[in-house]
Amino acid sequence: MKEFFLALLLLLIGSIAVAQQSRPVMMPSVNRAKLPPNLRNLPLHRLSSGALMLLNRDDNLVLPPRSITAAKGETTTEEAASAPVALDLRIGPNIRLGNDSSALPSNMRAQAEPHIARATTNEDFLVGVFQEGRFASGGGAVDCGYSVSHDGGLTWTRALIPNLTQTSGGPYFRATDPVVAFDLNNNVYLETLVATDPQFISGAVVLSKSTNGGATFASPVVAYRPGSISFFPDKEWMAVNTFPGTATAGRLLVTFSLFSNINSDGAPIRRVYSDNGGATWSSASAISTETTLQGSQPLYLPNGNCVVVYWNFGTSQQPGERLEAVISTDGGQSFGSPHVITFATEYNEPLIRTGSFLPSAAADRTTQNVYVVYQTLLGGNPRIAFIKSTNGGTTWSAPVAISDNPPGLGVFNPAINVSSDARTVTVAFYDHRNNPGSNVLVDLYLAQSFDGGANWQPNIRLTSISTNASLAPLTFQGYMLGDYLGVAQTTRPTVPAVPIWVDTRSGNPDPFITRAGIAPYADLVLAWEAA
Known part of the structure; x- marks a missing residue:
């Protein structure tokens, strides 16, 4: 019964319905007096299931249902997707990343929350990572899996991360929030948040490493585990300093929000780092004194500085939701005071879980530029917004809408990456524009700039059939398609960007990629080569 109330609560709270009639439904309310003081005004859709269960450990958070109003059209009835369509010549075929592992339960074959990265010095080497066997309740998945390509994304080899959860021979009970990164030597790191108990009330951040091109992975190493079950790390992310000659070249840095149900510290973002390839890790330290934070995105710049971008929900003393950045000049050891990127209005889908508080950030290998995208409301309409710093995160441009979706139709879960030379900026995101009467049918779209974000091309559809x-x-x-997706950067005109997303065309959520050519003026030969 507790999980039923929680499901209703977090499905409906914070939903935004644009230009729809209403109908009565039943929704539980929350006894916010039971929350830590700094979390009492925080909409609960911003918490992962694990963090919510931590806060509700004593079964006193959720109160009996009450009548509210929800949007008409929010139906769980399956809707038929449109027939396949021909895509732009610059877009390659949609490719499924291999088959589901036979180790997964037959009724737990849904993938979610994909991410992808390209090797530092080998443009043909790509690795994708994703949840395997997503749970509907309690948070996380049966395991996390990965898929490896050595031909630029044309073919893939897929497996479960070994020795992670009990499904793959490991000690943990569930896994979630997978992220992939490469180091200077093209070693692969798969980062996940794992459940250290069956109920996912306590968790740890672990990394699995491959030194042989993704052929095998060592058993996961713990990067951070709280000293008490009253603390829960959430929404971890990873960056690697891949700039030779900088003081901390090779450093792995992990950031995460830390929730607690016993004090009033709110949810600060903390960091840990490793200088020996992930073998051992530093103690955790806060990147800011602020404590209502989520969605951290750490980045390394060519000068060795580390920038962390995140969402600040605001407090009564400092009201207003905003994106912020903190800068470290010692490679992530310590951080300066926060810089406000922009104030923002959160946008949520009526029926689909999204990463409404998760910005996506990137840096190139040439300048001190930092590039950020996020989902928001601009002029009252859902938009993917882009913002940029040209001085390492100190000051920022004004937000610019880069999604050209029709007014009132939702867009969400943007992911950004940028070419090494700072010219081509690629953003992928989910979009409802091809199915304006549906709250559940979406496509993946592409926004690209070829001058570092100064001007943007018309959006291009990436999926040949709606999800x-x-x-x-x-x-x-x-x-649950995932709180985020990913895109591997282009490296030169004939090396396409590679977005990854979750697609249901097979009848079940699966990880898919496509290869997106980058030149708007490309002739048929270049388009064929890129695709």
Whole structure:
């Protein structure tokens, strides 16, 4: 019964319905007096399932249901996706990243929350990572998997991360929030958040490393585990300093929000780092004195500085939701005071769980530029917004809408990457524009700039058939395609960007990629080569 109330609560709270009629439904309320003081005004859709269960450990958070109003059209009935369409010549075929592992339970084959990266010095070497067997309740997945390509994304080899959860021979009970990164030597690191107990009330951040091109991975190493089950790390992310000659070249840095149900510290973002390839890790330290933070995105710049971008929910003393950045001049050892990037209005989907508080950030290998995208409301309409710093995160441009979706139609889960020379900026995101009458049918779209973000090309559709999110697991916060997706950067005109997303065309959520050519003026030969 507790999970039923929580499911209703987080599916409906914070939902935004644009220009729809209403109908009555039943939704539980929250006894916010039971929350830590700094979390009492925080909309609960911003928490992972694990963090919510931590806060509700004593079963006193959720109160009996009350009648509220929800949007008409929020139906769980499956909707038929449109027939396949021909895509732009610059877009390659949509490719499924291999088959589901036979080790997964037959009724737990849904993938979610994909991420992808390209090797530092080998443009043909790509690795994708994703949840395997997403749970509908309680948070996380049966395991996390990965897929490796050595031909630029044309073919893939897929497996479960070995020795992670009990499904793959490991000690942990569930896994979630997978992220992939490469170091200077093209070693691969798969980072995940794992459940250290069956209920996912306590968790740890672990990394699995491959030194042979993704052929095998060593058993995961713990980067951070709280000293008490009253603390829960959430939404971890990873960056690697891949700039030779800088003081901390090779450093791995992991950031995460840390929730607690016993004090009033709110949710600060902390960091740990490793200078020996992930073998051992530093103690955790806060990157800021602020404590209502989520969605950290750490980056290294060519001068060795480390920048962390995140969402600040604001407090009564400092009201207003905003994106902020902190800068470290010693490679992540310490950080300066926060710089406000922009104030922002959060946008949430009516039925689909999204990463509404998760910005996506990138840096090139030539300048001190930092590039950020996020989902928001601009002029009252859902938009993907882009913002840029040209001085290492100190000052920022004004937000610019880079999604050209029709007014009132949702866009969400943007992911950004940028070419090494700072010219080509690539953003992928989910979009409802091809199915304006549906809250569950979406496509993946591309926004690209060829001058570092000064001007943007018209959006291009990436998926040949719409994805039906109602085929994904129905979690506390909505249908689970994932809180984020990813895009591997282009390196030169004939090396396409590679977005990764979750797609349901097979009847089940699966990880897919495509190869997106980058030149708007490309002739047929260049388009064929890129695709």
